[in-house]
Amino acid sequence: MEWYYWIAIASLVICITGCIYHFIKLIKPGSPTDYSKKSGSTKSGIIYSFTHAMNPINKESAFLNLPTYISGVIYHLGTFLSIVLFFVFFITTNLHELISLLLAAFLLLSALCGAVMLIKRITDKKLRHLSNPDDYISNILVTLFQLGSGAVMFIPGLYPVYMVIASLLLLYIPLGKLKHVIYFFAARYHIGYYYGWRNVWPTAKFK
Amino acid sequence: MYKIDENKIKAGLDVLNSHKDSKLTTHLNSCVRCGLCAKSCLYYIATNDERFIPARKVELVSAIYRRYFTLIGKTMPGLINARKLDENTIFEMVDLLYGACVMCGRCVKHCSIGVDIEYVVRKGREMLAEMGYVPESLQSTVKAALETGNNMGISHEDFVDTIEWMEEELQDDCDDPDARIPLNEPGKKVLYTLNPREPKFFPLSISAMAKVFYAAKESWTLSTNMYDVTNYAYFSSHPGEAKTIAQRIYDEIHKMKAKRLVLAECGHGVRANRWEAPNYIEKEFPFDVITSVEIIAEYIKERRIKPDKEIITDKVTLHDPCNLVRGSGVMHEQRYILKNCVKDFVEMTPNGADNFCCGGGGGQLAMSEYNDRRLSIAEIKAEQIRKTGASVVVTPCHNCIDQLSQINVTYKLNVHIKTLAEIVADALPINNMLNDK
Numbered sequence A: 001m002e003w004y005y006w007i008a009i010a011s012l013v014i015c016i017t018g019c020i021y022h023f024i025k026l027i028k029p030g031s032p033t034d035y036s037k038k039s040g041s042t043k044s045g046i047i048y049s050f051t052h053a054m055n056p057i058n059k060e061s062a063f064l065n066l067p068t069y070i071s072g073v074i075y076h077l078g079t080f081l082s083i084v085l086f087f088v089f090f091i092t093t094n095l096h097e098l099i100s101l102l103l104a105a106f107l108l109l110s111a112l113c114g115a116v117m118l119i120k121r122i123t124d125k126k127l128r129h130l131s132n133p134d135d136y137i138s139n140i141l142v143t144l145f146q147l148g149s150g151a152v153m154f155i156p157g158l159y160p161v162y163m164v165i166a167s168l169l170l171l172y173i174p175l176g177k178l179k180h181v182i183y184f185f186a187a188r189y190h191i192g193y194y195y196g197w198r199n200v201w202p203t204a205k206f207k
Numbered sequence B: 001m002y003k004i005d006e007n008k009i010k011a012g013l014d015v016l017n018s019h020k021d022s023k024l025t026t027h028l029n030s031c032v033r034c035g036l037c038a039k040s041c042l043y044y045i046a047t048n049d050e051r052f053i054p055a056r057k058v059e060l061v062s063a064i065y066r067r068y069f070t071l072i073g074k075t076m077p078g079l080i081n082a083r084k085l086d087e088n089t090i091f092e093m094v095d096l097l098y099g100a101c102v103m104c105g106r107c108v109k110h111c112s113i114g115v116d117i118e119y120v121v122r123k124g125r126e127m128l129a130e131m132g133y134v135p136e137s138l139q140s141t142v143k144a145a146l147e148t149g150n151n152m153g154i155s156h157e158d159f160v161d162t163i164e165w166m167e168e169e170l171q172d173d174c175d176d177p178d179a180r181i182p183l184n185e186p187g188k189k190v191l192y193t194l195n196p197r198e199p200k201f202f203p204l205s206i207s208a209m210a211k212v213f214y215a216a217k218e219s220w221t222l223s224t225n226m227y228d229v230t231n232y233a234y235f236s237s238h239p240g241e242a243k244t245i246a247q248r249i250y251d252e253i254h255k256m257k258a259k260r261l262v263l264a265e266c267g268h269g270v271r272a273n274r275w276e277a278p279n280y281i282e283k284e285f286p287f288d289v290i291t292s293v294e295i296i297a298e299y300i301k302e303r304r305i306k307p308d309k310e311i312i313t314d315k316v317t318l319h320d321p322c323n324l325v326r327g328s329g330v331m332h333e334q335r336y337i338l339k340n341c342v343k344d345f346v347e348m349t350p351n352g353a354d355n356f357c358c359g360g361g362g363g364q365l366a367m368s369e370y371n372d373r374r375l376s377i378a379e380i381k382a383e384q385i386r387k388t389g390a391s392v393v394v395t396p397c398h399n400c401i402d403q404l405s406q407i408n409v410t411y412k413l414n415v416h417i418k419t420l421a422e423i424v425a426d427a428l429p430i431n432n433m434l435n436d437k
Helices: A003-027 A042-050 A066-091 A097-123 A125-130 A133-151 A156-172 A177-197 B006-016 B023-030 B042-047 B054-069 B071-075 B087-098 B106-110 B117-131 B136-148 B156-174 B204-216 B239-256 B267-280 B292-301 B333-341 B368-377 B379-388 B398-410 B420-426 B430-436
Strands: B190-192 B220-222 B260-263 B288-291 B312-318 B342-346 B392-394 B416-418
Touching: A003 A156, A003 A177, A003 B023, A042 A177, A066 A097, A066 A133, A066 A156, A097 A125, A097 A133, A125 B054, A133 A156, A133 A177, A177 B023, B006 B054, B006 B117, B023 B054, B023 B117, B042 B368, B042 B379, B054 B071, B054 B087, B054 B117, B087 B117, B106 B117, B136 B239, B136 B368, B156 B204, B190 B204, B190 B239, B204 B292, B204 B420, B239 B267, B260 B267, B260 B292, B267 B288, B267 B398, B288 B292, B292 B333, B292 B420, B312 B333, B312 B379, B312 B420, B333 B342, B333 B420, B368 B379, B368 B398, B379 B398, B392 B420, B398 B416, B416 B420
Parallel strands: B190 B220, B190 B260, B260 B288, B312 B342, B312 B392, B392 B416
Antiparallel strands: none
């Protein structure tokens, strides 16, 4: 096996270990204890939190910023696709030509969305004020990973470079803001639990 | 600037080092700084100042967390903006967490990740409170409550005088010399609370609620010992002081042997007593805790009171207190009441769980240091009210009443601001009550 495979596998192990560490840190203390009298349903609140509450119609941050929101969705879909392809590429990069073309086109689009968001982060005064090196590094690594996933299907010579990028990304996931891949689910759980307990979500009921 | 005492730093950091549950860890690690929360915040919309973006407030607290509790924050702080808890950070925290957040929770509902921004702000305030950096004006309100039993420092004599005066008003209003405002009567079903602003500045709202109780033939009492529904230590976020205040109501309802604690029209009072108090004292409450809004809706539903919607013909709109709708899930009751009490009810846009804060939440009304900022962000609420064309604004919160009254003058709205009980009392025909007697 080539050296870059070993680097990628080692990075993957470190990434998974780091993510498990974060996951254990989250589940170990358990759900919050609330001594107040429950007014709604925590189960319904949590379900709502992961479904309807994510609907752009119900989310001002989405419908007031629709282009950014859509770019974000495409970018995340591109990331998930790239992760799947990362495992597929261990077996083969020789996919059906049409499938390769479609996947590469989507990855190019998602990487473009990532690049636009990066440019926005640099040029928009408001976002620049909020940002720190972690934001730029995370975006650059993910965008390059997506571009690499698309390119490597047509330019096999890029494979070592692609694997190095993937390894850097995997090593960085548990350290910077990319660990929101775990914390996102915990945040939505907690917010659903909280609003569900208080009869705010799914929708306040008249008692 | 001066050097901060190490013990103070430790007290602040201990707040972030709590492992009671995973909620704090979750919310301190979740924000991706997308900035999409900006347009949900009154402060940012009104000023366009990027310091006021909710994510910026979260970042302030999580940057400290990263600096002291993560490996990369300890070794390479610059990479992830891990920040020391020093005088500059504390100065910025006080200004943004106390002075630029109404804790309305609007950003939480719309956060693309689901970060409980308001909770993080409260934790940041708790750090400052533990270190002794609560703004002086807010701390003096808490101190008054701790020392006198109510946040306005009203003496026992003054309170009793006001209640007796209001009892006379009630008797006149109901045309019944036997109508009463019971004081310190144990064994009644309901122990009612007040916002101290009522006896101090708006006593007619006491007689209005008394009229509702009178019409519903409720078994109720007030306590002269503990009637204050507010808990400003919820805003300063000092857990010890909040617990002391919460414990008093808990003890008083036991002393009065009442079955139901009815919380006056006060958004944060509802939140502090219904949701936070059991957690402050770490006990489940063996009695019912409900809002006056819910009990009035209950009376109308059960036909214990029969308001006449033909009496009030003015166009009426409703301001939703954040702590009632987003914080407590009480959203339909106030609308049900108004639809039964007024002929012409019009909603603000947006309303309900998406409503904008009046600008007086989060303890802002108690912090005179930020008065100009508080009134400048209120322009949004002023425009919301103006667009309804209503001549009466109803809100079930005395804090909001205060802020809306100031907005009314500042933005020349020329509207009447009323509590819900006042509207209901106005809609209760006296003849109807006398016939029912």
